[in-house]
Amino acid sequence: MVARELIPEHKLLSESEAKKIAKEFSITLDKFPKILESDPQIQKLGAKSGRLIQINRNDDGKKYVAYRYVIKG
């Protein structure tokens, strides 16, 4: 389940990167959409709650970047 071609790339952002991105959107980290720690992709990355994940989607060559804020659960 962790490495299927249909699952877009999940990237763990460093805390400083996360801060930068939050600033870009002028919001705090908890205002990003959320993802559970128990999500297979998060387990794979080993990310703990409080971190920000970047998801690089590629829809027929159309690139779209999404973010997820990791929460407990």
Place this chain on the structure above:
Amino acid sequence: MQAEIIDNIRFTTISPDMIKKMSVAKLIVADTYNEEGYPIDGGLVDQRLGVIDPGLKCKTCGGRAKSCPGHFGHLELVRPVIHPEFSKTIYLLLQSTCHSCHRILLTEEQVSDVKAAIKSFFVEDVPDENGTTVDITSLATTIEDSDNRLALFKKLKAVKKCPYCGTVQQKKKFERPTFFYLNNSRMKPDEVHDWLSKISDADVKLLGIDPAATRPEWFVLTTLLVPPVNVRPSITLESGERSEDDLTHKLLDIIRINQRLEQDIDAGAPQIIIDDLWELLQYQVTTYFNNETPGVPVARHRSTRPLKTLAQRLKGKEGRLRYTLSGKRVNFSARTVISVDPTLTINQVGVPLKIAENLTTPFYVTLWNIDEAKRLIQRTEYPMIINVIMKDGTRKRFTETNRDEILKALEPGQILEKQLVDNDLVLFNRQPTLHRISIMAHEAKVLPGKTLRLNVSVAFPYNADFDGDEMNLHVPQSLEAQAEARYLMQPKLQFLSPRDGRPILFAKEDELGGMFFLTRDGAEYSKEDACRMLASVGINELPKQTKDGTYTGKGIFSMILPKDLDFESKTSSGRIAIRKGELIEGVIDEKSMGGGGALIIKIFVDYGPDVATAILAKTSRLALGAAAQGGLTISIRDYYNTEKLDKERKIIADQVEAKAMELVQKYKEKKLDALPGYTRKETLEILVMAQLEEARHLAEQSLQKELTTENNAFLMSKVRARGNIVNMVQMSMFLGQQAVRGRRPSRGYSGRILPYFRKNSSNPEAKGYIKSSFFDGLSPTEFYMHAIGSRDSSMTKSLITAVSGYLQRRLINAMQDFYVDENSSVKDASGALIQTVYGGDGVDPMKERVAKNKMQKTA
């Protein structure tokens, strides 16, 4: 102004001590006014509870009727009664505790297990990052916790013996609404009160109640809070008689019974009489809270009307919450029937004088316009002043008698409310408001008559027609609202749809028909006609004359186009080309000026809203002129078939039928191969259906070949003015296959739809194939088949609109406070990120067309 953010709200029960603290008066008299009509002290309208009669002074705050907010009073119940809304909770508590020692029916170990399972209440005073302590007990319990708690109550119910005092638990019973039994003998409310007050704080907490906020014994009432008179005002009838509010009546009942109970107890009356009165008191209190309590007879007024007590005030669609608080009503608005007025522009709305006289716009008095203000005040007829808003915000009605007074007091900073006049911007709206274009800002045009009037072209965005539709009008008051309306909401600015970038305002129906007459090849007009047509749109020049002294329709149309317009595009019948504002080729049709709108979009994008609306209006007037001149009508003659057509339609109908029969034959001989994913029978149905539907196509084609624009019905369908070629096929060729849910009709007894047909007949006509046209008339069996198809389509249509309407409403409610932020990200009202880029691609459909057109231009 930054609003304070509410962290959480806590609802708790009120304690008897708190009631006494809040109360300004102990009520003891079961009466309201004395003979002189003066409030009785200690009665239900005691002046300490506030005053509602003008002239009286509140004995608590000294305020007058308008300035006194009212104060709570209380009354002491001689015997406690159960609060009916808490009886279920009381039952849970009784079940969970021992009737002898009043401890929770759990052993020490079990208690610690429960504490572990139900987290939210027991993680106490945890310091957060900043070192301040957070009281977790005040946090909402989680779903998991409330599930665990339910399981706990279930377990407690089953406990047989108290783990502390060893008492064998007797059967506890609850009878709605307020009766409790222990071992089948009735417990009086005071016993319940006693029991509940003996449950320890620690046990209360285990049972899910925060003892710091609510003690369980407060669920049994010993004192009753009496709302101020402002909450239950009495009305003075014309006869001078006073009529009290339902709540006052109910409270009177409670005090009366309470007093009788007290007297009887003091007089040492027998226990049975006391118990009866006690129960009556319980009944009065129960209905005081909720007169629709299940299992309790409804308390009625003398006129047998059920009393409206506390719960009834709040509950339901007409209750305080949904009606008073969530419901919104506005001033500065009007509503009547709408009708058409072709002399109005799409940006205008016709307002009846009667309405204009009653609606007002603010006129802000300043140093620079004070003379104008004086002139307004001096006016004695229509556009005059109605109210003056003084500097302190009070509104003064302007009358003939106080004109001089107002004139003298006039100073900058005051606001005059002036009657609505021409060119004031007003919002115009039709329900259902599904769209942003269901509310637009129009310039008012004050007209005689009693209806609101609009240009037909804007009827489309409102989805309005004139068969009795009513619409609402609102006058924006603040300058901000006026500016928003002016720059965002005018119809001319709503030219393109935010959904797909297609025009919202465009030519249709007769306008398209007229455009065809005007701009078709060979359309020529005499000088006289050309002059008249152009003059009707305010043009005083003539286009180039042809050799034989006439004017071409294309030339006349070109006069309304901008002189530097270059345009080229495909149309339904070829292409159109415009060079330097001159229509040199093609017919203006639906694809250029209609809903398809390539030309309209081009003009809107390149020349702006004002030019676009002007051209659209001129197009409309020219086209209607041309249509009127040519005459555009249909008659039964348009549906006569030529001999050739009649032959063709018979051939088509029979041919198709034969082919369908062939398929059935193949099926019967088992030579028909099943399509993937279908059974053989389904395959047959699909193929037959396709074959029979093919008949319509063939009929359409032969009509297309045979008919010319000499036939007006055909012309109208061709230029997309009205009607569709399918309608013509149905009228003059044949109806073809009827369908139920996309299949041939199949329901009926013993393998047939009608007993007229043979059982399991393979004849297509037995399954809804109709060879007659509306012109011919249908045979009885055909008529029946057609009715089946009609019912199916009318039902699907109405069901689909209901379902999709509800779906859309829910989506709108869910997304209503989303907005696109500066970096084109989408956020909601709390600032939470919804999308990183609007729509995933940042495209605004309204502007997308613009981009495409620009690309075409450069290419």
